[in-house]
């Protein structure tokens with residue numbers, strides 16, 4: 001009797017230890033399978049690249065969807081971020097009597113980091129979530145299956161143009177964000193805080209390098225464009241075709257895209273500006 | 276004519292395929308006669324077995340009904356025939372081509388000759404009625420806009436919705452959406468149309484419209500139609516041949532007259548819509564008292 005109880009206790013302890021391990025293994029496998037599906041989907045999307053050139057109108061519509069429709073939110077955010085940068089930067093720089101370098105500080109922070117990262121986060125929230133919901137609903141309402149029954153590959157016809165739309169729009173939005181941000185910094189720094197106009201621009205011009213800073217920033221934008229759009233499209237395409245499934249997929253798309261952008265930013269920064 | 280014998284429990288029909296009634300192919304029928312030939316079909320969704328060794332034929336030019344309770348796999352059967360799903364075992368031949376083994380390009384080639392009417396209609400929601408019907412034409416044929424326009428209007432006329440061409444899908448009633456989807460399905464003049472529950476959720480008038488439309492289209496355009504449904508009376512009224520499936524098996528097969536004369540309790544219960552019989556009202560469960568007395572939260 002006592003032996004039996006002991007054995008039951010031992011099994012309970014073993015289960016308490018092993019169950020989480022098994023659960024960890026299961027979710028690990030699930031994540032890996034998802035990653036595999038995401039890569040297969042990316043290959044499928046890329047396989048349709050040639051058709052995008054054939055149907056420029058589809059592509060244009062998506063550049064409009066992701067790009068033009070995000071212009072306002074990106075520009076306004078850029079303006080405020082630039083203005084805050086000038087305020088904060090002025091406070092620090094004035095302690096060293098280096099207010100003249102405000103232009104460099106604002107422009108470099110924007111072009112190197114804040115422009116690409118904040119734009120990517122904004123696009124993930126504005127356009128990425130919309131893409132996921134659109135694709136997920138098309139799947140739930142059998143529109144994708146309907147296309148397939150018309151002998152039209154829905155990945156190539158629906159997903160590929162959206163992918164390239166994001167890819168093209170993102171670097172442009174990044175450039176817009178940085179440019180408007182610099183203007184915001186100028187208004188606050190020169191207009192409000194009395195930094196010398198000529199010093200603001202000339203220091204910026206001499207210290208911010210085109211190849212090193214601007215091009216690298218645009219490359220970041222391009223990479224983030226791929227990642228954000230890819231994640232959004234995958235989540236939509238992989239969603240459970242129910243209302244709850246699509247809503248979960250939309251949340252996941254934004255969260256995963258944000259995390260991926262921040263993590264990738266670290267990697268890219270280390271590679272680009274590391275030494 | 277072989278008598279179809281089905282026991283009271285779920286037992287498959289063995290003699291059905293030798294039935295020479297119009298609508299069924301003979302076991303050795305020529306390819307020209309038999310458009311779809313399914314042999315030894317097995318399919319499961321995960322652990323759930325949907326089809327377990329099913330044989331099924333669709334004769335060219337016929338309207339064949341596949342009936343069965345909800346959740347037996349009628350939609351799944353259409354997806355298998357159109358190659359959206361692959362069987363675990365068995366063969367599915369459509370027009371002599373093995374659907375289950377085709378590569379995507381060959382499958383797409385075959386699908387141009389098939390139309391499918393989805394349960395939901397599956398219209399592209401950001402395109403107008405006109406553009407939805409024009410979609411397959413623009414995708415697959417290089418036609419000038421005036422020709423596309425003429426074709427689209429003819430197809431819409433066939434389903435009685437020429438006047439609705441400028442509406443968006445969200446402005447259509449359920450019955451209209453299904454008819455637009457039908458116009459789109461026949462846009463490329465297919466050899467076969469698969470209908471998934473065409474009558475569900477329709478008011479009596481649009482139901483009647485759809486019923487006669489399916490028959491008319493089939494006979495006027497020399498189509499082959501497969502109608503999947505659980506609306507027994509409407510479907511039986513236009514079918515040349517009926518398969519009743521349940522529990523992964525073909526429970527009965529024959530002309531509407533044969534099925535109506537069918538004596539097996541199960542088929543009677545299904546065809547007459549009786550609440551209880553061999554199929555029980557309750558999903559299998561442990562004894563209620565025992566269930567209530569069990570402690571736990573599950």
Ligand SMILES: Nc1ncnc2c1ncn2[C@@H]1O[C@H](COP(=O)(O)OP(=O)(O)O)[C@@H](O)[C@H]1O
Nearest residue numbers: 320321323325344345346347348349350351352
């Ligand atoms: N994608 C899927 N994954 C798992 N099970 C499914 C899936 N699709 C359908 N099923 C199950 O297969 C069975 C048959 O589905 P379906 O073919 O839609 O039935 P019907 O059209 O006859 O009502 C249902 O019980 C359903 O729960």
Ligand SMILES: [Mg+2]
Nearest residue numbers: 349350394472
């Ligand atoms: Mg169904």
